[in-house]
Amino acid sequence: MKKKQRQELQTVITVKTKGNAPYDIVLKDSFDGLPEYLTGLGCPGHRICIVTDSNIAPLYLEEVRAAVSGCAAQVETFAFAAGEASKTLDTVRQIYEKLILAGFDRKDYLLALGGGVVGDITGFAAATFLRGIRFIQVPTTLLSQIDSSVGGKTGVDFDQYKNMVGAFHQPAHVYINVSVLRTLPEEQFASGMGELLKYGISLDADFYEWAIDHMGELEEREPEALTWAVSQCCQLKRYIVEKDPTDLGDRALLNFGHTVGHAIEKLKNFELQHGACVALGYVAAAYISWKRGLLDEDEFYEIRDMNVGFGLPISFDGLSSEDVVAATKKDKKMEAGHIKFILLKKLGRAFIDTSVSEQEMLEAVRFLNADEA
Ligand code: GLY
Numbered sequence: 001m002k003k004k005q006r007q008e009l010q011t012v013i014t015v016k017t018k019g020n021a022p023y024d025i026v027l028k029d030s031f032d033g034l035p036e037y038l039t040g041l042g043c044p045g046h047r048i049c050i051v052t053d054s055n056i057a058p059l060y061l062e063e064v065r066a067a068v069s070g071c072a073a074q075v076e077t078f079a080f081a082a083g084e085a086s087k088t089l090d091t092v093r094q095i096y097e098k099l100i101l102a103g104f105d106r107k108d109y110l111l112a113l114g115g116g117v118v119g120d121i122t123g124f125a126a127a128t129f130l131r132g133i134r135f136i137q138v139p140t141t142l143l144s145q146i147d148s149s150v151g152g153k154t155g156v157d158f159d160q161y162k163n164m165v166g167a168f169h170q171p172a173h174v175y176i177n178v179s180v181l182r183t184l185p186e187e188q189f190a191s192g193m194g195e196l197l198k199y200g201i202s203l204d205a206d207f208y209e210w211a212i213d214h215m216g217e218l219e220e221r222e223p224e225a226l227t228w229a230v231s232q233c234c235q236l237k238r239y240i241v242e243k244d245p246t247d248l249g250d251r252a253l254l255n256f257g258h259t260v261g262h263a264i265e266k267l268k269n270f271e272l273q274h275g276a277c278v279a280l281g282y283v284a285a286a287y288i289s290w291k292r293g294l295l296d297e298d299e300f301y302e303i304r305d306m307n308v309g310f311g312l313p314i315s316f317d318g319l320s321s322e323d324v325v326a327a328t329k330k331d332k333k334m335e336a337g338h339i340k341f342i343l344l345k346k347l348g349r350a351f352i353d354t355s356v357s358e359q360e361m362l363e364a365v366r367f368l369n370a371d372e373a
Pocket of ligand 1: 254
């Protein structure tokens with residue numbers, strides 16, 4: 001995307017959608033601005049149900065409920081047990097039940113207060129209740145602020161299949177309070193950094209260099225650096241999802257690092273954070289790019305070694321490399337039997353490749369495998 005557009009801090013980023021109204025992503029340092037935006041959306045006179053989880057409820061639910069109560073006819077809350085295990089149709093069923101008992105109609109709203117799991121479940125409930133009601137994203141993790149709250153992917157896991165049931169349903173608004181990142185547990189913050197660096201390495205070399213130059217401020221969670229970084233990522237995501245809202249083309253570029261990353265995440269039974277697995281996955285992708293002569297050796301090692309400074313892994317253990325490669329084949333990112341692998345043409349320029357061989361992948365995974373090094 002045009003660099004010129006992103007030289008100044010943007011705290012309001014408008015995302016155009018095909019067939020729906022555009023929506024704003026707003027960056028703030030508190031929840032104080034929420035009533036103004038909800039009023040602007042037309043919430044007064046309508047009901048809002050805040051959906052959150054057991055981690056976020058004690059931290060922010062009361063504050064958000066208080067902010068919202070002045071600009072809605074009725075505020076309901078629903079909190080479920082935090083964690084991926086709750087990302088099921090049964091949790092969605094419980095939300096429907098809550099909405100039906102509270103008399104919600106098609107003009108009422110859901111508000112997702114939490115990380116990716118909360119956003120995905122709430123979005124899916126909003127997509128399907130009464131054939132679709134509006135919902136607002138208030139993401140509280142770095143990962144959800146820069147990725148999952150934007151672009152309208154909603155859904156739940158089904159049996160052992162992650163995100164197997166879902167719908168595209170665009171939020172009416174994304175309200176990002178960057179200050180909540182200060183209470184984010186260390187490993188979740190590092191996980192978000194994995195996705196943040198992914199944007200730079202795959203889509204914007206200048207942003208990647210900026211992140212390296214500002215590693216100290218980012219790791220100290222300085223508001224100015226975080227606001228800039230979140231804004232840059234949201235703009236990159238906006239650029240991709242406006243071009244390809246339903247993931248039929250370039251949106252796959254956002255999956256840089258996800259093929260090998262998802263395989264490791266799954267084989268580790270989701271004990272490693274998503275962004276940490278993505279960080280391993282993008283090292284594998286960069287390795288293949290280097291071996292194909294697309295990246296210099298120095299560039300490859302910079303990508304790998306920078307993970308350390310951001311609290312991200314550069315190796316894994318306890319898994320066989322063959323199992324990791326076999327697991328990539330069960331991923332959703334397949335097209336006519338070929339894996340849609342995202343490689344680098346150069347730093348900051350990713351492309352989709354369907355010719356990565358099993359041998360290339362195995363070599364890259366072995367490079368990461370501490371047990372086989
Ligand atoms: N998180 C990848 C996407 O939104 O397509």
